[in-house]
Amino acid sequence: MKGRPIVIGVAGGTGSGKTTVAMRILEQVGAEHVTYIPHDAYYRDLRHLSPALRTQVNFDHPDSLESELLVEHLKRLKQGEPVDVPIYDFTVHTRTAETRRVEPAPIVLVEGILVFAERDLRELFDVRLYVDTDADIRLIRRLKRDVQERGRTFESVIAQYRTTVRPMHLEFVEPSKRFADVIIPEGGFNEVAIEMVAARLRSLLEQAQAG
Secondary structure: OOOOEEEEEEEOOOOOHHHHHHHHHHHHOOOOHHEEEEHHHOOOOOOOHHHHHHOOOOOOOHHHHHHHHHHHHHHHOOOOOOOEEEEEEEOOOOEEEEEEEEEOOEEEEEEOOOOOOOOHHHOOOOOOEEEEOOOOOOOOOHHHHHHHHHHOOHHHHHHHHHHHHHHHHHHHHHHHHHHOEEEEEEEHHHHHHHHHHHHHHHHHHHHHOOO
């Protein structure tokens, strides 16, 4: 690995297809060249709160994430140092005792709804991608994910969407779109946009490795 890594941020609303876009880019650029870090891993540990109080936390507000730790980790990866990324258990809203060792790679790909909302984090990205998908599609995807993968009830997901997800999207996520270098409509289904981004990243990767 020559030179410093290329750091890419992928933002967009909940259920927009950010992870799909990130995985498609990883496939096209080559997994061996990419380190992937989800911003979701940096949710603050809520074990000091009762289970009932944990469910009342606004998980869609920037303060719910320890972005300062992610900033520190990205700076260390840029310097060629490995980091230990937290592992978060969404079923109980706490971090597990384990961490995931992440080694530096030529491309560091960071994905999350609020990665452009925090200035210190946003400024670390060399390339900023925003995945733009209709609200109704995003809601359907979130319902399916939270019920099937995170043990939530249909009613709780809808209540959370109305009280925090949608308001925070309008206050923080949607406005952060203006910081994007590229806006990708329809997420992972936009073959043309993904191919263009992947081609650009392969070119940057070649330049970095040559330098």
